[in-house]
């Protein structure tokens with residue numbers, strides 16, 4: 001055969017091969033695409049049915065006491081002790097800096113589970129845990145790990161094959177075992193974006209709509225960065241309502257989508273991070289931070305008319321307080337000579353009509369405190385907000401109020417109300433933080 005023909009034949013064979021391979025690849029891609037479409041449709045159906053079920057459950061709760069539902073899943077931020085005051089902070093420029101979250105405190109031994117569990121002793125030395133289990137407890141000034149011995153406080157545990165299970169939660173990243181003097185303190189170190197999955201999943205009920213979750217993701221990201229820059233202890237945030245609730249890994253698809261869609265976005269005003277507090281329901285008007293945490297600096301907050309949370313289960317609530325329970329609470333708070341409470345009188349209200357000063361008449365004289373302090377005294381779940389009035393009903397005090405939480409920043413039920421009326425997450429955010437803008441910082 002002439003060299004030209006051989007070459008021609010080879011060329012034809014090559015082209016034919018490429019066409020066949022190409023067709024095969026398209027078939028594979030097509031198959032994958034079909035699978036992805038099927039997965040998406042299945043998830044959508046599941047989401048819609050769960051969403052409907054959630055709505056139904058919430059409607060039932062709203063008719064009843066209105067004490068659980070979204071309140072349990074969408075609690076207050078900052079109802080714990082406020083931390084230090086420096087808020088005028090510039091945002092970081094990358095997402096790599098890890099966050100450190102206090103996730104577990106225990107005076108009992110703690111069991112950790114993970115197939116690839118290792119105890120890290122140095123950069124080059126790690127002890128694998130056979131059976132993928134580890135039992136640790138505080139011992140002396142260090143931590144004792146069964147089968148390993150006593151190690152220094154702060155020892156790092158890693159799972160090379162995925163998240164580490166502690167109790168019924170799974171944590172991505174690493175976990176440090178600290179001895180805090182009263183027992184074990186577990187600090188989960190992980191990337192901010194991964195942390196947000198476990199926050200949005202906890203703070204927003206799964207069936208709530210997407211723009212609400214996106215707004216929550218931006219607020220939670222901003223809040224976490226604010227806390228990180230303020231913290232000077234071994235960790236940045238608590239995994240409870242003292243900061244924002246964090247439950248480890250999140251599996252629901254809409255939470256993942258909300259965090260991913262807002263990747264790196266925070267709230268800024270004049271180039272500085274906004275004090276991105278949030279609460280469950282404002283009951284009509286949000287509160288100024290200075291009226292909740294007088295010593296704490298804040299940036300980018302205003303009192304705003306919400307107008308979108310009338311559907312919340314906390315629109316109207318009433319709680320009956322026995323004089324005896326207030327007496328007991330006052331004694332517990334250090335007012336040792338109080339034996340009886342005879343009156344509750346609202347002396348002054350804040351700009352948002354919440355109780356700025358409440359006078360409690362007692363046998364030992366009057367005691368004054370703010371509505372927020374009174375909430376702390378009788379219980380944040382019992383007295384849902386500082387937006388209340390008091391009347392005497394027989395031998396008890398009937399307290400009627402509106403909203404749930406401290407009222408500062410974003411109203412979660414209001415965000416949901418705006419979402420339902422077609423507002424997107426940036427509009428939700430600028431309603432509650434009017435001078436701010438959403439900026440992508442990494």
Ligand SMILES: [Zn+2]
Nearest residue numbers: 306309411414
């Ligand atoms: Zn509201």
